[in-house]
Amino acid sequence: MTVTAPGVERVVIRKCDTIDEFKACVALQKEVWNFDDVDLMPLRIFVVSHKIGGQIIGAFDTSANHELVGFAFSIPGERNGHSYLHSHMLAVRESWRNSGLGRRLKLAQRDDALPRGFELIEWTFDPLEIKNAHLNLVRLGAIARRYSVNHYGTSSSPLQGGLPTDRLVAEWWVKSKRVINLLDRGQAPEFKIEKKISVPAEIYEWKSSATDRPKAAEIQVRNREEFARAFPQGLAALGYERDTAGNGAFLLGRWDEDWSYGPVKEEVR
Numbered sequence: 001m002t003v004t005a006p007g008v009e010r011v012v013i014r015k016c017d018t019i020d021e022f023k024a025c026v027a028l029q030k031e032v033w034n035f036d037d038v039d040l041m042p043l044r045i046f047v048v049s050h051k052i053g054g055q056i057i058g059a060f061d062t063s064a065n066h067e068l069v070g071f072a073f074s075i076p077g078e079r080n081g082h083s084y085l086h087s088h089m090l091a092v093r094e095s096w097r098n099s100g101l102g103r104r105l106k107l108a109q110r111d112d113a114l115p116r117g118f119e120l121i122e123w124t125f126d127p128l129e130i131k132n133a134h135l136n137l138v139r140l141g142a143i144a145r146r147y148s149v150n151h152y153g154t155s156s157s158p159l160q161g162g163l164p165t166d167r168l169v170a171e172w173w174v175k176s177k178r179v180i181n182l183l184d185r186g187q188a189p190e191f192k193i194e195k196k197i198s199v200p201a202e203i204y205e206w207k208s209s210a211t212d213r214p215k216a217a218e219i220q221v222r223n224r225e226e227f228a229r230a231f232p233q234g235l236a237a238l239g240y241e242r243d244t245a246g247n248g249a250f251l252l253g254r255w256d257e258d259w260s261y262g263p264v265k266e267e268v269r
């Protein structure tokens with residue numbers, strides 16, 4: 001992993017538990033997503049999540065008065081009688097990115113979840129975000145086998161580029177062989193690749209330019225259809241590859257473990 005942010009070794013990851021720390025999360029959320037106020041998750045939700053067994057985990061720069069430079073936010077959920085955690089946000093200040101803080105925040109979620117008996121942490125991510133797909137599938141060992149079309153409706157965040165908010169659901173089965181082998185033993189999962197779904201490196205440029213946005217929209221529709229064909233065949237996104245030009249591709253295969261909490265209501269449309 002490339003360490004690009006000087007001083008990253010002085011960043012500590014720990015739970016947030018004061019109103020001022022939650023306020024800092026709200027401010028960082030605004031900075032990272034630049035949402036309109038109506039889309040911003042308010043302070044009260046951080047307080048509620050903290051009180052009902054969610055996770056608010058911060059990355060604090062100990063060399064700068066413990067300033068918050070990243071956070072992960074989860075709420076508890078229930079599916080078919082099983083409790084799990086839904087991780088709604090992961091944010092790292094731009095100047096601190098690509099130095100491992102995002103991954104450290106996720107690992108802290110797992111460290112907190114395991115002793116509390118949770119087996120599953122779930123979140124959604126934009127399948128056009130090459131970086132996030134790599135982090136989720138390759139570096140953390142999550143899998144994806146559900147696709148949600150325009151999950152949040154239209155978003156005010158420029159990160160979305162005005163496109164429908166399509167999302168893949170990342171399932172992080174924190175006690176699975178796949179995750180234990182990867183995170184605790186350093187063994188990358190092996191599987192037979194049955195299909196690839198690619199995302200061009202230019203997607204970031206295309207999303208952010210009004211002129212090129214139709215090209216991003218075209219990739220989104222093409223990939224949405226590809227996932228819609230693949231998932232009912234029992235395939236799951238189990239890996240991700242990037243080439244030297246920055247293009248990405250989901251690697252789909254069959255997961256050889258049977259972790260599942262059964263059918264999911266919101267994906268039935």
Ligand SMILES: CC(C)(COP(=O)(O)OP(=O)(O)OC[C@H]1O[C@@H](n2cnc3c(N)ncnc32)[C@H](O)[C@@H]1OP(=O)(O)O)[C@@H](O)C(=O)NCCC(=O)NCCS
Pocket residue numbers: 001002032088089090091092093096097098099100101102103104125130131132134135139242246
């Ligand atoms: C997503 C986010 C939290 C990641 O935080 P981070 O601290 O940069 O993450 P890490 O440094 O732990 O990991 C990033 C990985 O992506 C890789 N990466 C960086 N840019 C990339 C790109 N354009 N394409 C592919 N991979 C890329 C890094 O090399 C690193 O992988 P490595 O550990 O194998 O080297 C951060 O980018 C962010 O705040 N983004 C905006 C908000 C967002 O999208 N949140 C997630 C959805 S809720």
